[in-house]
Structure formats: C-alpha cells, structure tokens
Amino acid sequence: MMNDVADVVVIGGGMQGLSTAYFLLKKGRNVTVIERGDIANGTTSRSDGDIFVCDSTPGYFTKLQKAALDEIVALTHEIDDFDWMAKGCVILAENEEQVEIAKKQYQEKIADGIRCRFMDKHDVHEDEPNTAPDIPGGLEFPDGGSLNPMLFAYSLTRAIRQMGGKIRCFTTVTGIDVSPEGVLRGVRTDDGDILCSTAVIACGVWSREIGMMAGLDIPITPMKGDLLVLEPNVYITRRKTMDIGYSLLRHKKAGGADEKTFEEAHGIGFLIEPTNEKNALIGFSKYPADSTVSSLGVMQAMARRAIRFFPIIKDMNVIRAYAGVRPWTPDHEAIVSATDVQGLYVNAGHAGDGIKLGPISGKMMSQLICGEQTDFDLAPLRLDRFKEVRV
Amino acid sequence: MDGTILQNGYPSLDELRQMGRFPSEERFRKGPVAVIECIQQIPCDPCEGACPFGAIHVGTPITNLPVLDENRCTGCGACISHCSGLAIFVVNKAYKPGMATVSFPHEYLPLPENGQIVDAVDRAGSFVCKAEVIRISNAPANDHTPVITIAVPLEAADDVRGMKRLGHEDSYAGEAERGIKAAEGDDVLVCRCEEISIGDIKKAISEGATTLTGVKRRTRAGMGLCQGRTCHQLIERMLQNASNVPVEPDTVRPPMVPVSMDVLGRSADDE
Amino acid sequence: MDRDVVIVGGGPAGLAAAVECSRQGADVLVIDQNDLPGGQLFKQLHKFFGSKAHSAGIRGMDIGRTLLRECEENGVEVWLSSTVIGIYDSNLIAIVRETAAGKDFIRIRARKILLASGGTEKAISFPGWTLPGVMGAGCAQTMINVNRVLPGKRVLMVGSGNVGLIVGYQLMQAGADLAGIVEIAPKIGGYGVHAAKIRRAGVPFYLCHTVIAAGERDGEVCSALIGEVDAVTRKIIPGSEKLLDVDTICIAAGLRPLSKLARLMGLKHVFVPALGGWMPEHDGNMQSSNEDVFVAGDIAGVEEANTAMDEGRLAGIAMAHALGYMDDASFRKAGDEIRKRLESLRLGPFGKARFDAKSQFMGRC
Structure with missing residues (x-):
C-alpha cells in the first residue's frame, strides 16, 4: 500500500485519461494516472484509428472535429511516431436515394469549411476500380487520416513519463473521498489512497460506476462494435472507405431489439480501413451490448455488407475478429465537464470518436481545470445537460 | 529405481x-x-x-x-x-x-x-x-x-x-559446415509472421507489459496470419521468466482459422 | 440444425467418446479439421503400452481403425476437413466444412459439446530456428508415417521425452540417420525402453545439452551447433560446443493443451505445469466449468493416447447420462470402471506426477 499526494488524479489510462494527463503535465501540473489494467486496456485497444471529419453533426461538432484533427497532426511533432497516415477518406452511396443524401452532406460540409468533393459513378470507379460496378456515387474528403490507437497510447505514455507524470497500472480505484460540503478530498485505490483536490473520471464505458462512488449519475452505457481483420498483404482500396449509412446511423438511436431486420437491430454497415501493416479492418456494427466477444451473426452480416461494396473482398481471409464497447451517451456526444462535486471532472462518453477527440478533449479538460479559456465553448458537452433532458 | x-x-x-x-x-x-x-x-x-x-x-x-x-x-x-x-x-x-x-x-x-x-x-x-x-x-x-x-x-x-541395420550406409559426409548466418542474440525472431525479435519482446516487457496481450499490443507479435500459434508460447515463457508467475493465456478471438469473407458471409439458417 | 452431441476433434479421445456416447443412443457428430480421422493414432505405428483393456501391444493405427469401425457401427457421423471456427452462446457451433463441391458454412446447435482438440507442440527459438529443415517432431512423424516422405537424411532430435524417442526411432525405421538426441535435463525424459531401442542403434544421447544454432547452406539446415549447459544456470559451458552434420533438426520440446476454443468459450482454466500448462478445469466426469461442455484428451492435460481414450469414454457416458440416455446406476458403474483403469495408467514414476496434478484440481480422478 502506498499513500500518495497529487495535484490531479486521472482515473483511466485510455485515450481520454492519457490525453488529459499529457496536457495537464504540459501546464506544469503534478499528475498521477490510475489504471486498473495495462495501458489502454479498454475501448482504446479495441478501436479503429479513424480520424476523419466526415461523419459529424453539422456546425459545432464538425468544427470541434476539425480542431481535433489539427491537435492530432500537432502531436505528430511532439511525441513518438504512432503510424499517422494522412490519406483522406471516401464515403459511398449505395443507391440513387443515398446519392441525394450525399449531395446534401456535401453542401453541409462545405458550409462548415471542410474540404469535400462530390463523386458521380464515373468518378467513384476512376478513383477506386475495385468498387462494385453499380455504386452510383460518393464523397471524397482529402483531409484526415488514420493512426494506430495502441501506438498512440504508448507514445503518450512515454511522453507523460518523460514529463514526470506517474502512471500506476494494475491499480483499481475503490472509492472517491468527498467532504460533506461536496469537495473532493482524494481517491482511494486498492494500493493506497491519494490525496488530491482535483480528479478526472476518464473511464469511458466504466465511468458510470466510478461516478457512483461520488454520487454522480454519468449516463454512459456500452454500445458494442465489431471489427474483422483481413489477412496481411491484401489490396482492396488505398483509403478508408465507408458507406453513407455510417453517418446516418450516427444520428439515430442505432440498434435495439425493436428493429426489423438483424442488420438494423445490430446497426450493420460497411467500413474498410487499410492499415499500416498492410491488412485491413472491416466494420461495422453498433448495438447496445456489454461484451467484447465477437458475435457470429454480426461477423457474418459485416462480411456480406463488405462484399456488396468491394466484391473483390470475397476471396480474402478473415484472420481475426474483435469487439469493443463504445461509451455511449443519450445524445451520442461526449462529456467534458465539471460536476456537482467540486474538483471532480468527467472526460468520457466519446462514443465512436474517442481516439479522434482524445487530444482536443484532453486539452480542453486541462484548460478547464486550470481556469483558462477553453478552445471551444463546453456548454454542449456539460454533464448537466442530461439532467435537463430528464426533467 | x-x-x-x-x-x-x-x-x-x-x-x-x-x-x-x-x-x-x-x-x-x-x-x-x-x-x-x-x-x-x-x-x-x-x-x-x-x-x-x-x-x-x-x-x-x-x-x-x-x-x-x-x-x-x-x-x-x-x-x-x-x-x-x-x-x-x-x-x-x-x-x-x-x-x-x-x-x-x-x-x-x-x-x-x-x-x-x-x-x-x-x-x-x-x-x-x-x-x-x-x-x-x-x-x-x-x-x-x-x-x-x-x-x-x-x-x-x-x-x-x-x-546393425542393413542396406544402410551411414550418411555422414565428413566435417560439418558451420554456416551460421541467422541473426543471433536479441535479433532472433520470435514471431515469424510479424517479424518480431527477442529484443522487441524484451523491450515491451521492460516498458511494462506483463501479459501476452500487453506484449501483443506493444509489438504486434502474434497478430499475423498464424495468430500466435507458435510465438505465444515462446513469449509466455519469456514473460514467465521475467515475473516467475504463470502468465494468463491470451484472449482468443474467432475465427479459429482464417476463413474467407465469402464463406463467412454465407447466410445463416437461424438467428 | 440441432444435435445431441458435437465432438470437436476426431482423435483417440473424440472417437472413444463418440463410440461410448452413441452406444447409449445419443446422436453424435464428430468434427475434424484433417482429411483423415484418428488424430495422432494413424501416425503411431508403434505398439501401445497399457493393459489389455487399453489395447496394449496394439499399434496406434490399428486402434484407430477399430475406433472408426465402432463409430460406424453405432451411427456416429464424422465430418472430415471441417473446422470449428467458433462456439457461441447457447452452444451455437460455427463450422466451415470442405467437400468436393466446395466450402460450406454450417451452424449447429448442440445439447452437449466435447472439446477433444488435442495438444500442440511447443517451440524453442535459437538462431536459425525458422530455417526449412527445423520442424516439430510431430510434423516429422506426419511426414514419414502419413505422407511417406523422409524429412531429411541426417536428423538431430531435440528433446528426449517419449515423443522425441519414438519419432527418433521411427525416423530410423523410415531410413534416416539419427545423429543424436539432445536433452537439456541431466536425464532422459521418456521411457527407458524407448531410449534403449535408440541406443541399440548406436545413437548418442547428449544430456545437459542444448541446440545453440542451426547452420545454413543454400537457405536450408546444414548443421547443428550444440553445447553443454551448466546444470544449474542452464548457460552454455564455454568450449563445450560441438558441430553436428545434420540436414534436419526435430524439436520435441513437449506439448501443451490446445485450448483455444475452450478459452473462446470462457471456460475456467487452471495452470498445471505437469500437464503442459493452461488447460480447462474439469471434474472426474470430464465436465468443464460450463455444464454443457466436456473436455478429454490432451486438451484436458497432455498425457498419452490411452489416457485420452479413457477420458473420452468418461466424457462420452457423462454426456449420454446428462442427456437421459443412461440411468444413474449404470453411469456410476461404468464411470468407476473407467476411472479405475485411468488410475492404473497414472501409476509409477512416470504417471505419478500426472496423477497428482489431476488430483489437485478434481479431487480424485
């Protein structure tokens, strides 16, 4: 047991926790990260590395994502390499109805200052000849790219340690000490207590149970996603490509037993992400479930969906499947916020965008804690927005 | 006896x-x-x-x-x-x-x-x-x-x-040729699919990996075509030598063997 | 498609289980990845140990033929070239089945499942271990006894357990020279009688030795550098190196339970060094931590074919009993008989460690 003192305790060694610690250390704070497993043991290690600005709600959130991308590009100059590949991405429409949706999205993105190109049937096949012949159109986003989430987490870890930050892995938080006046006094762990006046709950899907230790209601629930990994050395397409359903699904309460088909109930769509290791990730699914075991039916449905967009894929081998749980909030946007407990903050609930939004959220959390002006108005990301919804 | x-x-x-x-x-x-x-x-x-x-x-x-x-x-x-x-x-x-x-x-x-x-x-x-x-x-x-x-x-x-066996000339051809060309020491490969060496594994362990998953995520060992069939046991031994406790087995992910997208995607008869 | 019992693995444990279970009236399907059934049995051209009840003195391949005939007589269906790619909730088994017509994807729900997927060879790494010509002893055995191809003319065997000794002997029978058997321990690991057969052929044992590196010519093995190790530190004693003229290095460093499916299913595992490492925990009826799932053979702890078959028989009657095909009394009687036989296989200086290890987590076997 080791009792300790810190300026700030960050609970959670995933993308949000590491980013928060990193930016706090840059501001000279003394930070200890508590992680119950190894670094990036939860959703971070089960994510794709998609850093794009093509699928967000127009306006505030699209601008936030654009800033998120800039933060990541900036980090490529600050920390060790994390396989950043700036290749842009493509969204495909499956039929004429979806072409119309694509045209509308094109207008929205341009309005938000995002570079975007509308592609007709000819353009789509000229761009990527492996695309199914009947795909009638799509959108091309030249900005953005992908990274390796694990390398990203380890690079941040090394940077944190170099700046004198402490990361205590395999240490479980057992309680949060709050004074009767509602002021944070410390964090209790199975390896001793840490006195601190500031703590950040950055536990993704597991934030709810940690919040309860301080009497907080953090409405984050698990939203499962599955991925398939294709064998190495396959070539399908040079860029990340997904079907337009990805952004459509993002804005509805995807999944659930009330949906008609298996595909609808499990939020099945198409996504392919070529990796630096020359294999490819195939997705996607989105349904409420608390399990990281791949579902057979979902694996099958994703395979069928992928073949529909790139028929060439049918003879390629799946070598592995994995699944993770997205930290889902009722409005599917993140929580970067102070709480009713003085000194206790939440940086969690980034749904399927945790890797992308990690650095910008971590940066803004450090600004919030240090009493500085935040890069964006944090009102849309406040925890208490859910209280209002419930009343 | x-x-x-x-x-x-x-x-x-x-x-x-x-x-x-x-x-x-x-x-x-x-x-x-x-x-x-x-x-x-x-x-x-x-x-x-x-x-x-x-x-x-x-x-x-x-x-x-x-x-x-x-x-x-x-x-x-x-x-x-x-x-x-x-x-x-x-x-x-x-x-x-x-x-x-x-x-x-x-x-x-x-x-x-x-x-x-x-x-x-x-x-x-x-x-x-x-x-x-x-x-x-x-x-x-x-x-x-x-x-x-x-x-x-x-x-x-x-x-x-x-x-003695009959009809069998001893195949011994004379002086053996040393011919050791493969990498030695920390450069010896552990994971053939992803070409990860003993040194890479040691580095991952020194950076805090205590489990097979920890090593896998830090090095990609076992993430190739064979999915760790051979190397996981070698890494397990290295981890064990480093910590002296039995190392938890790695998480197993389907499919057990590579399967083509076409075959995997065949419609299910029930759900 | 629904089945009473699906058995994953058609080796000695799986086939013996299939015979016992189907005899009681259960509908049994055996799934095997290989295009030939029998697991290791058809590679085992040597006569088995054990007692009369264990087919002692009979060659493995002949035991395999008998088991297959019994399967057929009892209506067991055997799917070859079929691979279980996953087992999911409610005992849903996903299978890729290869037939002359192509590959099929089949999903089966089983009321009871037996995992009899066997073991897998352990590797050792040294400079050159990835060269063609370095292979597992089991691989060499498949080459000579199934494919009838000699892996090389002059072979070094690394490891003196029964697998190393038996495969070494069979390599000589197939016409190869055995340049020696290297063993890192100060004594031979397998049965003395197997070692004696090899010594009579003039093959040296290098005890307290290990392989340091493989030499390479034209991309293949051309020599093996071995050296003596200090019995305590296991470090090479300087100056003890010997260069052996070989074109093949066989590794017989032991087996471990092949329990990937069991781990995918989340069965509780235990770490038992004497039985090869991590393995699914089970009781005296071979039932795992999941009441619908049984384990038998090397997956339940690496032993040998006789114990595998008896464990399979135990699992077979336990599944039949659980499904109502067998009454309590006859189940108990048959089970006790098999357990007694199993106990007799785990006596003596070689069996005792395994007996103790098994007893550790399941009371009495």
Whole structure:
C-alpha cells in the first residue's frame, strides 16, 4: 500500500485519461494516472484509428472535429511516431436515394469549411476500380487520416513519463473521498489512497460506476462494435472507405431489439480501413451490448455488407475478429465537464470518436481545470445537460 | 529405481542382474530363456498375456515389473514381439559348445537372410562381433515386429542385444559446415509472421507489459496470419521468466482459422 | 440444425467418446479439421503400452481403425476437413466444412459439446530456428508415417521425452540417420525402453545439452551447433560446443493443451505445469466449468493416447447420462470402471506426477 499526494488524479489510462494527463503535465501540473489494467486496456485497444471529419453533426461538432484533427497532426511533432497516415477518406452511396443524401452532406460540409468533393459513378470507379460496378456515387474528403490507437497510447505514455507524470497500472480505484460540503478530498485505490483536490473520471464505458462512488449519475452505457481483420498483404482500396449509412446511423438511436431486420437491430454497415501493416479492418456494427466477444451473426452480416461494396473482398481471409464497447451517451456526444462535486471532472462518453477527440478533449479538460479559456465553448458537452433532458 | 538407464539410455548388466532381471546361470545352461530388460514401472502388461505357458506375471497394478518364472519359460520367444518396449530377448547359452544364440526384435528393413553374417551390437549399439543369422521369425502373430536369432560366442551372450541395420550406409559426409548466418542474440525472431525479435519482446516487457496481450499490443507479435500459434508460447515463457508467475493465456478471438469473407458471409439458417 | 452431441476433434479421445456416447443412443457428430480421422493414432505405428483393456501391444493405427469401425457401427457421423471456427452462446457451433463441391458454412446447435482438440507442440527459438529443415517432431512423424516422405537424411532430435524417442526411432525405421538426441535435463525424459531401442542403434544421447544454432547452406539446415549447459544456470559451458552434420533438426520440446476454443468459450482454466500448462478445469466426469461442455484428451492435460481414450469414454457416458440416455446406476458403474483403469495408467514414476496434478484440481480422478 502506498499513500500518495497529487495535484490531479486521472482515473483511466485510455485515450481520454492519457490525453488529459499529457496536457495537464504540459501546464506544469503534478499528475498521477490510475489504471486498473495495462495501458489502454479498454475501448482504446479495441478501436479503429479513424480520424476523419466526415461523419459529424453539422456546425459545432464538425468544427470541434476539425480542431481535433489539427491537435492530432500537432502531436505528430511532439511525441513518438504512432503510424499517422494522412490519406483522406471516401464515403459511398449505395443507391440513387443515398446519392441525394450525399449531395446534401456535401453542401453541409462545405458550409462548415471542410474540404469535400462530390463523386458521380464515373468518378467513384476512376478513383477506386475495385468498387462494385453499380455504386452510383460518393464523397471524397482529402483531409484526415488514420493512426494506430495502441501506438498512440504508448507514445503518450512515454511522453507523460518523460514529463514526470506517474502512471500506476494494475491499480483499481475503490472509492472517491468527498467532504460533506461536496469537495473532493482524494481517491482511494486498492494500493493506497491519494490525496488530491482535483480528479478526472476518464473511464469511458466504466465511468458510470466510478461516478457512483461520488454520487454522480454519468449516463454512459456500452454500445458494442465489431471489427474483422483481413489477412496481411491484401489490396482492396488505398483509403478508408465507408458507406453513407455510417453517418446516418450516427444520428439515430442505432440498434435495439425493436428493429426489423438483424442488420438494423445490430446497426450493420460497411467500413474498410487499410492499415499500416498492410491488412485491413472491416466494420461495422453498433448495438447496445456489454461484451467484447465477437458475435457470429454480426461477423457474418459485416462480411456480406463488405462484399456488396468491394466484391473483390470475397476471396480474402478473415484472420481475426474483435469487439469493443463504445461509451455511449443519450445524445451520442461526449462529456467534458465539471460536476456537482467540486474538483471532480468527467472526460468520457466519446462514443465512436474517442481516439479522434482524445487530444482536443484532453486539452480542453486541462484548460478547464486550470481556469483558462477553453478552445471551444463546453456548454454542449456539460454533464448537466442530461439532467435537463430528464426533467 | 531408474538406475543408469536415464543417463546412458540403457541399463547396465550389473543393474539388470541386481534387479533380478536375469535368469539364473543354471537356467541359462538348460537352454533358451527369456531375459526381460524392463526395469521401470511403466503401465504395461501385454507380455503377461503373450506367454503361452504363463511364465510371465505382472498382475495389478500394471506398473508392476514383469516377473519371469524361469522354470515355466521354454524360451519360445512369443513374448519378444509382444513387448511394446522391445525390451525382451531370448538367450540360449546351450546352443553349441562355446556358442550361444540371442533373439531380439528388429524393426528395420531390409531383413537379413538365414545364414547371413551380420554385425552384432551391444546395448549401446557398439560392434561386438560378427554373427550368423540362424532364424528369422516374422509370423502374423508378430504383428510386423520380426524377431531375429543370431549365433554369437558364449561370452558375448549377455552383451549382444541387436544387430546393425542393413542396406544402410551411414550418411555422414565428413566435417560439418558451420554456416551460421541467422541473426543471433536479441535479433532472433520470435514471431515469424510479424517479424518480431527477442529484443522487441524484451523491450515491451521492460516498458511494462506483463501479459501476452500487453506484449501483443506493444509489438504486434502474434497478430499475423498464424495468430500466435507458435510465438505465444515462446513469449509466455519469456514473460514467465521475467515475473516467475504463470502468465494468463491470451484472449482468443474467432475465427479459429482464417476463413474467407465469402464463406463467412454465407447466410445463416437461424438467428 | 440441432444435435445431441458435437465432438470437436476426431482423435483417440473424440472417437472413444463418440463410440461410448452413441452406444447409449445419443446422436453424435464428430468434427475434424484433417482429411483423415484418428488424430495422432494413424501416425503411431508403434505398439501401445497399457493393459489389455487399453489395447496394449496394439499399434496406434490399428486402434484407430477399430475406433472408426465402432463409430460406424453405432451411427456416429464424422465430418472430415471441417473446422470449428467458433462456439457461441447457447452452444451455437460455427463450422466451415470442405467437400468436393466446395466450402460450406454450417451452424449447429448442440445439447452437449466435447472439446477433444488435442495438444500442440511447443517451440524453442535459437538462431536459425525458422530455417526449412527445423520442424516439430510431430510434423516429422506426419511426414514419414502419413505422407511417406523422409524429412531429411541426417536428423538431430531435440528433446528426449517419449515423443522425441519414438519419432527418433521411427525416423530410423523410415531410413534416416539419427545423429543424436539432445536433452537439456541431466536425464532422459521418456521411457527407458524407448531410449534403449535408440541406443541399440548406436545413437548418442547428449544430456545437459542444448541446440545453440542451426547452420545454413543454400537457405536450408546444414548443421547443428550444440553445447553443454551448466546444470544449474542452464548457460552454455564455454568450449563445450560441438558441430553436428545434420540436414534436419526435430524439436520435441513437449506439448501443451490446445485450448483455444475452450478459452473462446470462457471456460475456467487452471495452470498445471505437469500437464503442459493452461488447460480447462474439469471434474472426474470430464465436465468443464460450463455444464454443457466436456473436455478429454490432451486438451484436458497432455498425457498419452490411452489416457485420452479413457477420458473420452468418461466424457462420452457423462454426456449420454446428462442427456437421459443412461440411468444413474449404470453411469456410476461404468464411470468407476473407467476411472479405475485411468488410475492404473497414472501409476509409477512416470504417471505419478500426472496423477497428482489431476488430483489437485478434481479431487480424485
């Protein structure tokens, strides 16, 4: 047991926790990260590395994502390499109805200052000849790219340690000490207590149970996603490509037993992400479930969906499947916020965008804690927005 | 008692005698008799049933050493080919004045012919003497374990236990070529699919990996086509040496073997 | 498609289980990845140890033929070239089945499942271990006894357990030379009688030795550098190196339970060094921590074919009993008989460690 003192305790060694610690250390704070497993043991290690600005709600959130991308590009100059590949991405429409949706999205993105190109049937096949012949159109986003989430987490870890930050892995938080006046006094762990006046709950899907230790209601629930990994050395397409359903699904309460088909109930769509290791990730699914075991039916449905967009894929081998749980909030946007407990903050609930939004959220959390002006108005990301919804 | 068998690969004559594995000299002088050179308690008893005269007793438990009733044993040799360990021989020290015969199992082709002169060898495979083949038994009851009987000088009867393989030139070509070109030390590969070396694994462990998953995520070892079939066990050993506790097995992810998207995507009959 | 019992793995444990289970009236399907059934049995040209009840003195391949015939007589269906790619909730088994017509994807729900997927060879790494010509002993055994191809002319065997000794002997029977058997421990690991067969052929044992590196010519193994190790530190003693002229290095460093499916299913595992490492925990009826799932053979702890078959028989009657095909009394009687036989296989200096290890987590076997 080791009792300790810190300026700030960050609970959670995933993308949000590491980013928060990193930016706090840059501001000279003394930070200890508590992680119950190894670094990036939860959703971070089960994510794709998609850093794009093509699928967000127009306006505030699209601008936030654009800033998120800039933060990541900036980090490529600050920390060790994390396989950043700036290749842009493509969204495909499956039929004429979806072409119309694509045209509308094109207008929205341009309005938000995002570079975007509308592609007709000819353009789509000229761009990527492996695309199914009947795909009638799509959108091309030249900005953005992908990274390796694990390398990203380890690079941040090394940077944190170099700046004198402490990361205590395999240490479980057992309680949060709050004074009767509602002021944070410390964090209790199975390896001793840490006195601190500031703590950040950055536990993704597991934030709810940690919040309860301080009497907080953090409405984050698990939203499962599955991925398939294709064998190495396959070539399908040079860029990340997904079907337009990805952004459509993002804005509805995807999944659930009330949906008609298996595909609808499990939020099945198409996504392919070529990796630096020359294999490819195939997705996607989105349904409420608390399990990281791949579902057979979902694996099958994703395979069928992928073949529909790139028929060439049918003879390629799946070598592995994995699944993770997205930290889902009722409005599917993140929580970067102070709480009713003085000194206790939440940086969690980034749904399927945790890797992308990690650095910008971590940066803004450090600004919030240090009493500085935040890069964006944090009102849309406040925890208490859910209280209002419930009343 | 193991004696020296697990050091030398064969029991010494003294040990065999001390452990009562050898019939008495008196019995030897009367004619052929079985010598059961079985000195470890292994769970096995076919010899007991193989003897038509009930001269071999194992009983229960089956790890008992077989005991030969030398007076019931006629030296017929039925037990030789039934011993799964090829550890029974028949020695006839009353073959001819100054000559004995030794019968032993010989599971190599080609078989010798009657009258052929072969190289008799001892328990260590060393040449003892030239010997004439006087009998070859390869009946269906032998179940493909031929029994060869050779005639040897009486004084060699306790040592000779086989013959050199026939039709077999030693392939040894001379001085071996060193030719060590592969990477050594920390550069030796552990994961062939992703080309991850011992040094890479050591680095991951030094950076805090304590589990297979931790090493895998830091290095990509085991994330290639074979999914860690070979390297995971090597890494497990390295982790174990580093921490001295059993390392949790890695998370298993489907599919168990690579499967094509086409086959995987075939519609399910139920859901 | 629904089945009473699906058995994953058609080796000695799986086939023996199939025979016992189907005899009681259960509908049994055996799934095997290989295009030949029998697992290792058809590679085992040597005569088995054990007692009469264990087919002692009979060659492995003949035991395999008998088991297959019994399967057929009892209506067991055997799917070859079929791979279980996953087992999911409610005992849903996903299978890729290859037939002359192509590959099929089949999903089956089983009331009871037996995992009898066997073991897998352990590797050791040294400079050159990835060269063609370095292979597992089991691989060499498949080459000579199934495919009838000699892996090389001069072979070094690394490891003196029964697998190393038996495969070494069979390599000589197939016409190869055995340049020696290297063993890092100060004594031979397998049965003395197996070692004696090899010594009679003049093959040296290098005890307290290990392989340091493989030499390479034209991209293949041309030599093996071995050296003596200090018995305590296991470090090479300087000056003890010997260069052996070989074109093949066989690794017989032991087996471990192949329990990937069991881990995918989340069965509780235990770490038992004497039985090869991590393995699914099970009781005296071979039932795992999941009441619908049984394990038998090397997956339940690496032993040998006789124990595998008896464990399979135990699992077979336990599944039949659980499905109502067998009454309590006859189940108990048959089970006790098999357990007694199993106990007799785990006596003596070789079996005791395994007996103790098994007893540790399941009371009495």
